[in-house]
Amino acid sequence: MADSTSEEYVIEVQGLRFRYPSSEREALAGVDLVVRRGEFVGITGPSGAGKSTLCLCLKGLIPAGELSGRIQVGGKAVTRQSAFLERSALVFQDPETQIIGLTVAEDLAFGPENLKRDPDLIRAAIPRMLHEVRLDGYDEAETYQLSGGQKQRLAIADALILEPDILLLDEPTSELDPVGKDEVFEVIAQLRRKRDVTVVMVEHAAEQLAEMADRILVMDDGQIVDQGPPHVLYRSAATFHRPDGERAPQIAEVLFGLLQDGLIDESEFCAREEDAINMLTDKLSRHHVRLASHG
Amino acid sequence: MAEPVQLQRMEPAIDVSEVRFRYSASGPEVLHDVSLRVEQGEYVALIGQNGGGKTTLAKHFNGLLKPVAGVVRTMGVDTRGPSVAELARTVGYVYQNPDHQIFAQKVRTEVAFGPHNLKLPPEEAARRVDEALELVGLREYADEFAFSLGRGLRQKLAVASVLAMSPPVLVVDEPTTGLDLQGSRNILDLLGRWNADGRTIIVITHDLALVAERVPRTVVISGGRIIADGATSTVLSEADLLGKAFLRPPQVTRVAQRLQKFGIASDVMTVAQLRAQLRLALGE
Numbered sequence: 401m402a403d404s405t406s407e408e409y410v411i412e413v414q415g416l417r418f419r420y421p422s423s424e425r426e427a428l429a430g431v432d433l434v435v436r437r438g439e440f441v442g443i444t445g446p447s448g449a450g451k452s453t454l455c456l457c458l459k460g461l462i463p464a465g466e467l468s469g470r471i472q473v474g475g476k477a478v479t480r481q482s483a484f485l486e487r488s489a490l491v492f493q494d495p496e497t498q499i500i501g502l503t504v505a506e507d508l509a510f511g512p513e514n515l516k517r518d519p520d521l522i523r524a525a526i527p528r529m530l531h532e533v534r535l536d537g538y539d540e541a542e543t544y545q546l547s548g549g550q551k552q553r554l555a556i557a558d559a560l561i562l563e564p565d566i567l568l569l570d571e572p573t574s575e576l577d578p579v580g581k582d583e584v585f586e587v588i589a590q591l592r593r594k595r596d597v598t599v600v601m602v603e604h605a606a607e608q609l610a611e612m613a614d615r616i617l618v619m620d621d622g623q624i625v626d627q628g629p630p631h632v633l634y635r636s637a638a639t640f641h642r643p644d645g646e647r648a649p650q651i652a653e654v655l656f657g658l659l660q661d662g663l664i665d666e667s668e669f670c671a672r673e674e675d676a677i678n679m680l681t682d683k684l685s686r687h688h689v690r691l692a693s694h695g
Numbered sequence: 696m697a698e699p700v701q702l703q704r705m706e707p708a709i710d711v712s713e714v715r716f717r718y719s720a721s722g723p724e725v726l727h728d729v730s731l732r733v734e735q736g737e738y739v740a741l742i743g744q745n746g747g748g749k750t751t752l753a754k755h756f757n758g759l760l761k762p763v764a765g766v767v768r769t770m771g772v773d774t775r776g777p778s779v780a781e782l783a784r785t786v787g788y789v790y791q792n793p794d795h796q797i798f799a800q801k802v803r804t805e806v807a808f809g810p811h812n813l814k815l816p817p818e819e820a821a822r823r824v825d826e827a828l829e830l831v832g833l834r835e836y837a838d839e840f841a842f843s844l845g846r847g848l849r850q851k852l853a854v855a856s857v858l859a860m861s862p863p864v865l866v867v868d869e870p871t872t873g874l875d876l877q878g879s880r881n882i883l884d885l886l887g888r889w890n891a892d893g894r895t896i897i898v899i900t901h902d903l904a905l906v907a908e909r910v911p912r913t914v915v916i917s918g919g920r921i922i923a924d925g926a927t928s929t930v931l932s933e934a935d936l937l938g939k940a941f942l943r944p945p946q947v948t949r950v951a952q953r954l955q956k957f958g959i960a961s962d963v964m965t966v967a968q969l970r971a972q973l974r975l976a977l978g979e
C-alpha cells in the first residue's frame with residue numbers, strides 16, 4: 401500500500417507550518433496537500449497568503465525560519481539537509497532572482513550545465529526553448545536589457561530546459577501580454593501530452609487556469625481555504641463573486657449571475673470559455689425556437 | 696506669479712512629439728517616431744506586447760530617458776532641461792519591478808523619502824506618509840522591513856512611495872502585477888479617485904478587463920509604434936488590431952462576439968454588460 405501511494409502521489413505535504421524569523425505570523429499555518437502524478441494543480445489567493453513560501457518549500461529551498469510538518473516530493477522527504485531535487489524545477493516569482501547569466505544563452509545553459517547534462521544537447525535545446533517562449537534570436541542579448549515580460553519568458557525557459565518531472569511555477573505569467581499568457585499555458589499543455597509532467601502553478605490568471613487546471617487551491621493566511629475542479633470551485637460564493645473576492649474567469653462571473661437570476665441551473669454552470677459558448681448557444685437556440693413557435 | 700501658473704494649466708500634461716529612441720548608439724531603435732498627447736486630467740491606459748516599448752516610452756515622461764530625436768514636454772517643460780529630481784515633482788513614476796524602486800529598510804522610511812526630498816515640513820510629510828500607506832492598505836506594515844513583504848505588498852509599497860509625493864501627473868508601470876483581484880481593483884480605484892481630483896493618470900497594464908471597466912482612453916503600442924489610440928470601448932473591440940500587438944479582447948467580448956447571431960451586442964466590454972444582454976435574451 402505504502403509503495404503504491406508514493407507512486408501515485410508525487411507531492412505529499414502534511415501539517416506544514418512555517419514562520420519567518422522576523423515575523424510574528426505564520427506564513428504557512430498547517431498546509432495539507434497531495435498531488436497526483438501528472439496532475440495540474442493551480443494555486444491562487446491574496447497577497448501574503450503564503451503561496452511563494454509553499455513553492456520554495458516544495459522545491460526544497462526552505463527559507464531560514466521555523467519549520468514543522470512533513471514534505472515529501474517524488475517519494476523522498478524534503479528537509480533542509482536533503483540533496484538538490486534534480487527532478488523538479490521552480491520558476492521564481494521574480495525573474496530577476498532567477499536570471500544569472502550575462503547573455504540569454506549563457507543563462508539558459510547554466511542550469512543544465514550544473515546538472516552535468518550533455519553540452520551538445522544543451523546547445524541544441526537553446527533555440528528550441530527560446531522559440532517556445534517567443535524569444536527567437538535573443539541568444540546573444542544581454543539579460544539586463546530585456547523588458548520585464550521578456551525576463552519572465554527567459555525565467556520560464558530556464559525551468560523548461562531542465563526537463564523536470566515536477567514543474568513548479570510561481571506566477572510565471574504575471575508580466576506577460578495576453579497572448580504570451582496563453583502561449584505559456586499551451587507550452588505546458590504540450591509538455592504534458594508528451595510526458596507525465598506534474599504541474600503546480602501559482603497564478604492569478606483565472607481564465608487560463610480554468611482551461612487547464614485539474615484542480616485549483618485557494619490559499620489565505622497560510623492555509624488552503626477552498627479547492628476543487630474549476631467548474632465547481634468557481635461557483636463558490638464564499639471565495640469568488642463578491643467585492644473582496646478572488647478573481648474568477650469573467651465567464652464564470654457572468655454565469656454565476658445568471659444562476660442567481662434563475663436563468664441557468666447548477667448543472668449548466670461551467671468555467672471554460674468553449675464550454676460556456678456551447679452551453680449558451682444551445683440554450684439561446686432552444687429559446688429562439690420556443691419564442692418562434694409561440695409567436 | 697499667478698499668471699505663468701495659469702498659462703501652464705493650458706499645456707498638455709504630456710506631449711511627445713516625433714520621438715525616436717535607442718538605448719545605445721549601436722543598438723536597435725526601440726521607439727520609432729512616436730507622438731502622443733495627453734491632456735491634463737486625462738486617465739489613459741498604455742497597453743501592448745512584451746518588449747513593445749511601453750516602459751521605454753513611460754520613462755521619457757519624467758526624463759529618466761531622453762529622446763534621441765524629437766521632443767518630450769511634461770506640463771509644457773522640455774524634459775531635457777530640468778533634472779530627474781526636479782521633474783519628479785511634476786511626474787511620479789512607479790517602476791514595473793518594485794525592487795528597482797525600493798531601497799530603504801523600513802516601509803515607513805521608504806514612503807517618507809519623497810516628501811523628505813520635497814523638503815516638506817515634518818508634520819506635513821508625516822501626514823502624507825500615513826495617508827499614502829492607508830490608501831494602498833499598508834498601514835499595519837509601516838514598521839516592517841520592506842524586503843520581508845511578499846511581492847504583491849512590495850508592489851503596493853512602490854505605489855505608496857510615489858503617491859506620497861502627490862504629483863499632478865502619475866505614471867504607473869504595471870501596478871497590478873502579482874496582485875489579487877481586490878488588490879488590483881483597489882489600485883485602479885485609487886488611480887480613478889486621483890484622476891477625479893484632477894490629476895493626470897497613465898497606467899501601463901496587461902489586464903484588459905480592468906482597463907475596460909475603468910479607463911476611458913487606451914493607447915496601443917507595438918514594435919515601438921503607436922498603432923491605436925482612442926476610446927477604450929472602440930480600441931478593445933477591434934480583435935484584428937489587438938492581435939497585432941499580441942493582445943486580445945476581454946473574455947466577455949470574445950464570448951459576446953460568438954453569440955452575435957442571437958442578438959448579443961458585439962461591443963460588450965464588462966461582466967455586467969454581458970450578464971444584462973444574456974438576461975434580456977433568455978428572459979420572457
Ligand SMILES: Nc1ncnc2c1ncn2[C@@H]1O[C@H](COP(=O)(O)OP(=O)(O)OP(=O)(O)O)[C@@H](O)[C@H]1O
Pocket residue numbers: 420421422423425426427445446447448449450451452453454493842843844845846847848873
Ligand atoms: N523573507 C521574508 N521575511 C519575513 N517575512 C516574509 C518573507 N517573505 C515573505 N514573508 C511573509 O510571509 C507571508 C507569506 O508570504 P509569501 O511571499 O509566501 O506570500 P504570497 O502568497 O506568495 O504573496 P504574493 O501574492 O504577494 O506573492 C507574508 O506575510 C509575507 O510578508
Ligand SMILES: Nc1ncnc2c1ncn2[C@@H]1O[C@H](COP(=O)(O)OP(=O)(O)OP(=O)(O)O)[C@@H](O)[C@H]1O
Pocket residue numbers: 544545546547548549550575577718722725743744745746747748749750751752791
Ligand atoms: N536597458 C536596456 N538596454 C537595451 N535594450 C533595452 C533595455 N531595456 C529595454 N530594452 C529593449 O527595448 C525594447 C522595449 O522594451 P520595453 O521595456 O520598453 O518594453 P515593454 O513594452 O515595457 O515590455 P514589457 O511588457 O515586457 O514590460 C525591448 O526590445 C527591450 O529588449
Ligand SMILES: [Mg+2]
Pocket residue numbers: 451452453493570845846847
Ligand atoms: Mg508570492
Ligand SMILES: [Mg+2]
Pocket residue numbers: 547548549749750751791868
Ligand atoms: Mg515594461
